[in-house]
Amino acid sequence: MNRDNSLAVLVLIAVIIFVPLVSGSAYVITIGVFSGINALIAIGLCILMGYAGQVSLGQAGFYGIGAYVSATLTHHYGLPVPLCVAAAMIVSAFAAVILAVPSLRLKGHYLAVATLSFGEIINIALNEWGPGGPSGFGDIPTFNILDFIFDTTTSYFYLVWGCVVLVLLFSFNFINSRTGRALRALHGSELASRAMGLDVTALKIKVFVISAAYASLAGSLYAHYVTFISPSSFTLFYSILVLMMVVIGGITNLWGGVVGAILITILPELLRSFEEFDVLVYGLILTLSLMFLRRGLVPLLIEKIKQLRGPLIARD
Amino acid sequence: MKRTILCAAFFLSIFIFASSLVAPCTAAEPYRIGAVFSVTGAASFLGEPEKNSAILLQDQINKAGGVNGHPLEVIIEDSKSDETQAVLSAKKLLERDKVLAIIGPSTTGESMALVPILNVAKTPMISCATGAGITQPVNERHWIFKVAQYDFSVAEALFAHMKKHGISKVGILTITTGFGDAGRKALHDMAPKYGITIVADERYGPKDSDMTTQLTKVKAIGAQAVINWSVGPGQVVVTKNWYALKMGIPLYQSHGWGSKKNIELAGKAAEGVISPLGRLVVWDKLSDKQQQKSLLKKFTSDYEARFKNEPGTFGGHAYDSLTMIVEALRKVGPDKNKIRDYIETRIKKWPGTGGIFNMSPQDHCGLDKDAFEMVVVKNADWALTK
Amino acid sequence: MLTVFLQFLFSGLTVGSVYALVGMGFNIIYNATSIINLAQGEFVVVGGLMMWFFSDSLHLPFIVSICLTILSAGLVGLLMERLTIRPLKSHDLLLMIMVTISVSIVLRGILAFKFGKDPYDYPAFSEGDPLNIGGAIIQQQTLWVIGITGLCIILLYLFYNKTIIGKAMRACAVDTTAAQLVGINVSRMVMISFVLSAMVGAIGGIAITPISLMEYDNGPMLAVKGFCAAIMGGLGRGRGAVIGGFSIGILESMTAGYLHSGLKDAVALVILLLVLFLKPAGILGSSAAARLRKF
Incomplete structure (x- = not known):
């Protein structure tokens, strides 16, 4: 993990601590909670797309597995929440392996459709066999660790963003490890990495598993916050929304996922006053941001900062 | 560089514009009621008439001098038929707008997601959705009421009619959304009570374009009637397919069928379709002695004059819930606790659009089973049937 | 029995033709x-x-x-x-x-x-009763x-x-x-x-x-189905989208008819996945041609 990223993580931690203290409004903090949940999935998709070059339109499937597994285990069997969240992550990881192994032969649009199909199949399965069927089910216990219950919005905000920080730290370590370097080689040229003796298959599976586990964690956090889930929250549209977050924020940088998730979560809230025009305005803003930002907000900002710094540090 | 500046300016202007609108305006002490409706998204067929009804009622009340001299302000948030958005809407209404009560949400799922929030905020909510889980168990739903009829009441109305006409084997078609699923469960629960067997249990998606296969299956298995439980274009497509197949068995629709628009879209295929509808849809066919008639007449004609459309059963839910809260406000003033108590104990023999309400500490819905009239489509219009 | 089968087939053709037309646009x-x-x-x-x-x-x-x-x-x-x-x-x-x-x-x-x-x-474009073929009707x-x-x-x-x-x-x-x-x-x-x-x-x-x-919001569903149809047949192949569209339509209808209508989309997607796993460039697409393109 390099110096800039460590610094950025520290800044993030400071912001996390200060937001609830400064704002004090449960509404703003609730937006923060959902931003954090979305950020978890977006980070996973960032690693998958930006570092391994694999596209996925099936993240909602893992998100749904995470939500349903931990919600069912806690609601119907009364098991401790953290245990169930971990169990859900393991289930999602298995699902990711099952999806990844045959999908490795596919690329580009074909891979997109394969992951899309996976997500939709999970959604149909939840509709058909999930507890509650299409109506979903409620009264899911809130997140608790032993006796401490995260029943206020502020405590949940800290819980979710705590997870985001941990996930970020883990991810930075991962992409700077040997595996991470191998991943970048893979993104550069699959043929060359094969020739260098990299086990491309194992790598791709590993990345799929990591992104699925993040999505699953996000799903569990969602279920234990809203305390009601139904399959309609875990559809293709959510997968596309996450993709949008990652692209707007910047696919080549993990921070892009975080920033994109926050922007895309806040945007509809800002547009509430447009009422029936909000869809139109939302679409226009997305289109213009995509056209102006291109490689994403975060890479653009980094480039600008480097340009400003450039004259000072002549030879970087 | 130019692009960055443009970009920054663009985001900044959006932000400033939006936040200037978001800031609550401070009028002279209005009573604020929040509304969470699915105005867009999959359940917009519910949210749209509900929103319009709430606006209509708000304007009428304010024109008549408001509530005890205070203007009434109904702040409507679009939950986009999504639980996450419903949660955010409710938080916004409670935090930013400091509302005294919330009406809506439109769907059972969204209502369920709001239950814990309203319980913590100690604010009354009157849901416009049908699910029984919204108000039961009643001791955990202290602040929650609902005005929409139970799904099982619809199922009972259907089955009672079938029993009278000697039908004992039915095939059911339901849409794979919360609306259809709730209906499917209600049908399964109520069938044994009326000695009816469900011989085929078919489903279809909200955007499916052909249901011939499902209907063919129902026919092949020897059902004596078909029940279709859905909303939106699906029910029109089913009706058209049923007509084209010349199935020779009657088609029953759920209460979602209650819009003239459906008859218009299905054309001659709709003739003979039977459905249990709220009295709001068929008020002009009721006898003058009916307690609800004058109220239904006024609401429907006002709504149609303003929105050039019918309020339908669903618009009536918003009317009922808002009227209840306004009545409570008039009697007890802006006190959340007292409003809740008033609704629980004083709404007795109360005629609304959905039926005659009788709230009690044991029942936070308070509708009797015969809130429906059996209606058949005859000459492109509704006709009461027995 | 044959009547019922024909009816399922016609229903599949109805739905499939929609998917095929959208798939062609993608290509x-x-x-x-x-x-x-x-x-x-x-x-x-x-x-x-x-x-x-x-x-x-x-x-x-x-x-x-x-x-x-x-x-x-x-x-x-x-x-x-x-x-x-x-x-x-x-x-x-x-x-x-x-x-x-x-x-x-x-x-x-x-x-x-x-x-x-x-x-x-x-x-509809032409008035009149649906056609009756072997007891099954087609609009x-x-x-x-x-x-x-x-x-x-x-x-x-x-x-x-x-x-x-x-x-x-x-x-x-x-x-x-x-x-x-x-x-x-x-x-x-x-x-x-x-x-x-x-x-x-x-x-x-x-x-x-x-x-x-x-309806104003029918687009996404049509796009997804058409996309799947185009992919199943092999992207870029005009006839591929048609084959893909009709295959998915008929699969959906047969699943609804003989298996269970709640699973019809799932079965069609599983078959699509299997096709992709066996032929990564779709039914008509050739992997050699696909390799030439970035996507």
């Missing part, structure tokens, strides 16, 4: 640009709703309405390309695909504003849709193989740089592909609305 743009245009479903909706507007609201004659509808859809395609795809001048496919998604949101916003949330329909409009699909295939085949523009577009599909080098105006080809694909989409919308009704 037109993909062939010229490698972009998957996820606003394709909205083109179909524009077709259905504008047709209602011209024929039922303005009461224009049938043929005039069809021509005006196709023209206005072409205009939507043209505007989309001019305002978003061309100014981007990007080679980043992912970015372009995201732009098509955001354009589809804008189009949905406009459609919701103009037409509201009600479903629309208008009378006349279904035959129209299948006929129109066939006509589109033939016209597109002639366009791509017999006209100079069509041949130029195929050249762009194979190698953009090489096409540019031999003097083909690639950016004009891209523009034509968007207009053409919007028109084909609108024709689909015009034909299917009497069967399935049309």
Whole structure:
């Protein structure tokens, strides 16, 4: 993990601590909670797309597995929440392996459709066999660790963003490890990495598993916050929304996922006053941001900062 | 560089514009009621008439001098038929707008997601959705009421009619959304009570374009009637397919069928379709002695004059819930606790659009089973049937 | 028994022809640009709703309405390309695909504003009872849709193989740089592909609305199904989309009929996955050709 990223993580931690203290409004903090949940999935998709070059339109499937597994285990069997969240992550990881192994032969649009199909199949399965069927089910216990219950919005905000920080730290370590370097080689040229003796298959599976586990964690956090889930929250549209977050924020940088998730979560809230025009305005803003930002907000900002710094540090 | 500046300016202007609108305006002490409706998204067929009804009622009340001299302000948030958005809407209404009560949400799922929030905020909510889980168990739903009829009441109305006409084997078609699923469960629960067997249990998606296969299956298995439980274009497509197949068995629709628009879209295929509808849809066919008639007449004609459309059963839910809260406000003033108590104990023999309400500490819905009239489509219009 | 089977088959053909028409639209743009245009479903909706507007609201004659509808859809395609795809001048496919998604949101916003949330329909092209074949019925409009699909295939085949523009577009599909080098105006080809694909989409919308009704938000579902159809048959292959579309339609209907209607979409998707795992470039696509392209 390099110096800039460590610094950025520290800044993030400071912001996390200060937001609830400064704002004090449960509404703003609730937006923060959902931003954090979305950020978890977006980070996973960032690693998958930006570092391994694999596209996925099936993240909602893992998100749904995470939500349903931990919600069912806690609601119907009364098991401790953290245990169930971990169990859900393991289930999602298995699902990711099952999806990844045959999908490795596919690329580009074909891979997109394969992951899309996976997500939709999970959604149909939840509709058909999930507890509650299409109506979903409620009264899911809130997140608790032993006796401490995260029943206020502020405590949940800290819980979710705590997870985001941990996930970020883990991810930075991962992409700077040997595996991470191998991943970048893979993104550069699959043929060359094969020739260098990299086990491309194992790598791709590993990345799929990591992104699925993040999505699953996000799903569990969602279920234990809203305390009601139904399959309609875990559809293709959510997968596309996450993709949008990652692209707007910047696919080549993990921070892009975080920033994109926050922007895309806040945007509809800002547009509430447009009422029936909000869809139109939302679409226009997305289109213009995509056209102006291109490689994403975060890479653009980094480039600008480097340009400003450039004259000072002549030879970087 | 130019692009960055443009970009920054663009985001900044959006932000400033939006936040200037978001800031609550401070009028002279209005009573604020929040509304969470699915105005867009999959359940917009519910949210749209509900929103319009709430606006209509708000304007009428304010024109008549408001509530005890205070203007009434109904702040409507679009939950986009999504639980996450419903949660955010409710938080916004409670935090930013400091509302005294919330009406809506439109769907059972969204209502369920709001239950814990309203319980913590100690604010009354009157849901416009049908699910029984919204108000039961009643001791955990202290602040929650609902005005929409139970799904099982619809199922009972259907089955009672079938029993009278000697039908004992039915095939059911339901849409794979919360609306259809709730209906499917209600049908399964109520069938044994009326000695009816469900011989085929078919489903279809909200955007499916052909249901011939499902209907063919129902026919092949020897059902004596078909029940279709859905909303939106699906029910029109089913009706058209049923007509084209010349199935020779009657088609029953759920209460979602209650819009003239459906008859218009299905054309001659709709003739003979039977459905249990709220009295709001068929008020002009009721006898003058009916307690609800004058109220239904006024609401429907006002709504149609303003929105050039019918309020339908669903618009009536918003009317009922808002009227209840306004009545409570008039009697007890802006006190959340007292409003809740008033609704629980004083709404007795109360005629609304959905039926005659009788709230009690044991029942936070308070509708009797015969809130429906059996209606058949005859000459492109509704006709009461027995 | 045979009657029931035939009925399931006809239902599958009805649904499949819709998917096939949308899938064909995907291929037109993909062939010229490698972009998957996820606003394709909205083109179909524009077709259905504008047709209602011209024929039922303005009461224009049938043929005039069809021509005006196709023209206005072409205009939507043209505007989309001019305002978003061309100014981007990007080679980043992912970015372009995201732009098509955001354009589809804008189009949905406009459609919701103009037409509201009600479903629309208008009378079928020909009056009369459904045809009875071996006890099973097939609606006349279904035959129209299948006929129109066939006509589109033939016209597109002639366009791509017999006209100079069509041949130029195929050249762009194979190698953009090489096409540019031999003097083909690639950016004009891209523009034509968007207009053409919007028109084909609108024709689909015009034909299917009497069967399935049309709402402002039908687009995403149509796009997903059409995308799956195009992928199943092999991207870029006109006939592939048709094979893919009908396969998915018939699979769905047979699953609903013989297995369980709740699972019909799932089974179709599982089969799609199996096809992809066995033939990574679709039924008609060749992996050798696919390897030449970045996507």
